[in-house]
Amino acid sequence: MDIIEERNRQLEIDDKKYIWHPFTQMKEYLQEKPLIIEEGNGCILKDIYGNEYIDGISSLWTNVHGHRIEKLDRAIEKQLKKVSHSTLLGLSNIPAIRCAKKLIEITPEELTKVFYSDSGSTAVEIALKIAFQYQYQAEDGDPGRKKFISIINAYHGDTIGSVSVGGIDLFHATYKALLFNSLKSQSPYCYRCALGRSYPECDLECLKQTEEVINAHSHEIAALVIEPLVQGAAGILVQPPGYLKGIRELCNKYNIIMIADEVAVGFGKTGKMFACEHEDVTPDIMTLAKGISGGYLPLAATLTTKKIFDGFLGRHEEFKTFFHGHTYTGNPLACAVSLANMEFFEENKVIEKLGPKIKRLTENLEQFRPLDHVGEVRQRGIMVGIELVADRDSKESYPTEARIGNRVVMEARKQGLIIRPLGDVIVLMPPLGISMDEIDSLCEITCDSIRTVTDIA
Ligand SMILES: *Cc1c(COP(=O)(O)O)cnc(C)c1O
Numbered sequence: 001m002d003i004i005e006e007r008n009r010q011l012e013i014d015d016k017k018y019i020w021h022p023f024t025q026m027k028e029y030l031q032e033k034p035l036i037i038e039e040g041n042g043c044i045l046k047d048i049y050g051n052e053y054i055d056g057i058s059s060l061w062t063n064v065h066g067h068r069i070e071k072l073d074r075a076i077e078k079q080l081k082k083v084s085h086s087t088l089l090g091l092s093n094i095p096a097i098r099c100a101k102k103l104i105e106i107t108p109e110e111l112t113k114v115f116y117s118d119s120g121s122t123a124v125e126i127a128l129k130i131a132f133q134y135q136y137q138a139e140d141g142d143p144g145r146k147k148f149i150s151i152i153n154a155y156h157g158d159t160i161g162s163v164s165v166g167g168i169d170l171f172h173a174t175y176k177a178l179l180f181n182s183l184k185s186q187s188p189y190c191y192r193c194a195l196g197r198s199y200p201e202c203d204l205e206c207l208k209q210t211e212e213v214i215n216a217h218s219h220e221i222a223a224l225v226i227e228p229l230v231q232g233a234a235g236i237l238v239q240p241p242g243y244l245k246g247i248r249e250l251c252n253k254y255n256i257i258m259i260a261d262e263v264a265v266g267f268g269k270t271g272k273m274f275a276c277e278h279e280d281v282t283p284d285i286m287t288l289a290k291g292i293s294g295g296y297l298p299l300a301a302t303l304t305t306k307k308i309f310d311g312f313l314g315r316h317e318e319f320k321t322f323f324h325g326h327t328y329t330g331n332p333l334a335c336a337v338s339l340a341n342m343e344f345f346e347e348n349k350v351i352e353k354l355g356p357k358i359k360r361l362t363e364n365l366e367q368f369r370p371l372d373h374v375g376e377v378r379q380r381g382i383m384v385g386i387e388l389v390a391d392r393d394s395k396e397s398y399p400t401e402a403r404i405g406n407r408v409v410m411e412a413r414k415q416g417l418i419i420r421p422l423g424d425v426i427v428l429m430p431p432l433g434i435s436m437d438e439i440d441s442l443c444e445i446t447c448d449s450i451r452t453v454t455d456i457a
Contacts, residue, residue, distance in 0.1 A: 040067030056419040058431040063295030066433035075340035088330035095335035102342045108282040111303040116330040120263035120289035121157025123300035127285045131223035131257045138311025145222040152187040155233030185210035188239045191376045199240045207246040223257035229275035232264035235425035236385025238378045245279040259285045267291030271381035294341035299334035364443035373454035384428040411449035
């Protein structure tokens with residue numbers, strides 16, 4: 001056995017021996033051959049054997065321009081020669097300042113302050129605590145407002161607070177006793193409308209139902225949390241036009257703080273830099289993570305308006321301070337690469353050039369529609385969800401044990417594509433930097449994998 005073979009064998013053993021993988025049934029994982037990535041370049045990932053794969057989900061929705069982007073690599077190398085970490089608790093650092101300034105420049109105008117953290121979950125957790133504390137202590141706050149309202153099928157992260165405002169039973173049921181109560185409103189999941197209606201004749205009945213819930217609790221609600229435009233982790237559920245704007249109007253009418261969780265949709269994935277821009281919506285609080293660092297390092301941000309920020313100002317002994325801060329808050333390396341990421345967008349006109357890629361993706365998606373087991377194909381920008389069903393007419397789902405999504409993903413892997421399912425929904429979310437040819441291959445392999453798996457199912 002040569003040295004490389006021996007190294008690879010050992011890595012496979014040690015992966016199974018030492019790592020507990022997230023969202024993974026380890027009993028099954030231990031029986032499979034692990035896929036271990038060694039390198040990335042552009043939209044291609046390479047495993048330890050040198051096999052190449054298209055990164056069809058941008059390394060879990062984070063990678064924006066591709067891997068090994070020179071400008072981003074260099075930003076980290078340059079910062080490494082200055083300092084890798086220092087704290088934002090009472091001090092500051094250069095990349096954190098520059099990155100915050102840039103974030104404020106590119107997000108909706110009323111957002112003026114940046115609170116850093118290190119994951120989407122913490123960004124949401126912070127947003128919830130800020131909203132709660134604002135109501136408690138600010139002059140225009142209302143201490144009676146202690147509840148949150150969120151949307152069924154929402155996903156906002158895995159920490160207890162962010163799970164409490166989540167709405168995916170599979171992830172949440174086990175922890176129910178640990179969670180705080182939050183109000184839930186109808187999900188705009190048009191393919192399986194809980195109200196049995198269809199768009200546009202429904203006239204957004206789901207919004208009206210949301211208003212009823214709000215109305216019944218109008219003086220108890222501190223904030224509403226929403227994933228603007230697309231509920232991502234629920235299976236790329238694309239909201240009908242006008243829905244997000246309607247939510248903003250409800251928040252205005254009932255004096256509720258609006259938290260837009262742009263962790264998944266931010267940084268170009270919907271075709272604009274931020275999803276809220278599509279409907280001219282400005283939230284009171286916005287959460288960002290995933291694409292914020294170009295997919296390089298863990299970084300997140302919670303942005304607020306001046307009005308929210310001002311609610312925390314006071315004399316030391318008034319205890320209006322926001323008592324929150326993670327150790328790696330505002331990490332210089334992460335902030336340096338995030339700034340480079342945002343500059344890359346501008347210098348390369350990434351958003352402006354996205355139109356033709358989104359169109360190419362749309363054209364490619366046509367090949368999925370005739371397949372017998374494709375119930376719906378959803379797309380917003382570069383985000384795609386292909387919902388597989390056992391029966392197209394009745395929309396009946398596959399039984400869980402069929403593991404249909406997982407089987408499609410494994411088939412795609414054999415053909416050189418890395419994707420990941422959300423239940424029975426096959427998700428495609430390539431880096432914005434993907435080429436036209438790679439879009440074609442991504443769709444071709446996915447389509448072929450679905451056909452192969454569902455034909456024998
Ligand atoms: C992924 C995600 C989160 C959680 O982010 P982590 O970095 O995994 O903690 C929160 N909200 C949305 C909308 C997400 O897609």
